[in-house]
Amino acid sequence: MKTVDIDRRSFIAKLGGAAAVLTMAPELLAEELEDEMIRELDNSFQQETPQQQETEDPPKPTHRRGTGRVFTNMKELPPLPDKPTFIDFFNARFAPGRHVLQSANHAVETGQPERTIFACLVHDVVQGLVRSDHGYWGAQLFAPYVDERVSWGIRYHQALRFFPDDEVGYEYPEMYNRIFGKDYEVEDYIKKDYDMVRNHKWYMESRLITVNDQYGFVPGYEPSIEPFIDIIGRQFKQPKEGLGYDNSPSAHMWRTLQNPDRPL
Incomplete structure (x- = not known):
């Protein structure tokens, strides 16, 4: 399976160099790597000249590393309707979404449950x-x-994602070893969660997401949201008031995605 390739030196330079990497928590390093792979996947659809690739220096950080993309991309965001649906948000805030679309598509191709497809x-x-x-x-x-x-x-x-499972064919991501080294250790709360989940009756709900996640970094492959419309309709309970306006425990999160420029 061909996946996006990350240049180790360039990636570490973006993080501030080897010294900066040594001070970063392992979980944060993994988040940075996944984000870089998603960006590289999206960039694989954009043409760059060899001169651009050779001369452009890695951009210096202008925001905290854990900041969401709606706060770091200053392009004008498409407006959402008065009663936005999940599909509205996907197209206007989560697109292009190639990574999750590829993951979900792999779940479809391998005959996994509809609930798993939607989770992916x-x-x-x-x-x-x-x-x-x-x-x-x-x-x-x-x-x-x-x-x-x-x-x-x-x-x-x-x-x-940090723990292999031979029974389902999930291996420890080699990219972690290649980028961070063999002595890479996750934080205690991650280990504790894994120990709990491994013995839980819903273990496979999470494990299958990680299995399909491996197939979500294929350059040059761009699936569409359209084949998933019916699955979304069955798996997602769309509020009649519109996401962000239904007074749910996460309504404020959807409103923030809708308007990340709101100052208060």
């Missing part, structure tokens, strides 16, 4: 809002609108 489709979209601890934030974002097993799976896929 949404497991990383919260990174538009916040990147740090994205599994936990993502679970909170979707919990009022989905089967409890879906939000549970989203929450704990963040921990499971």
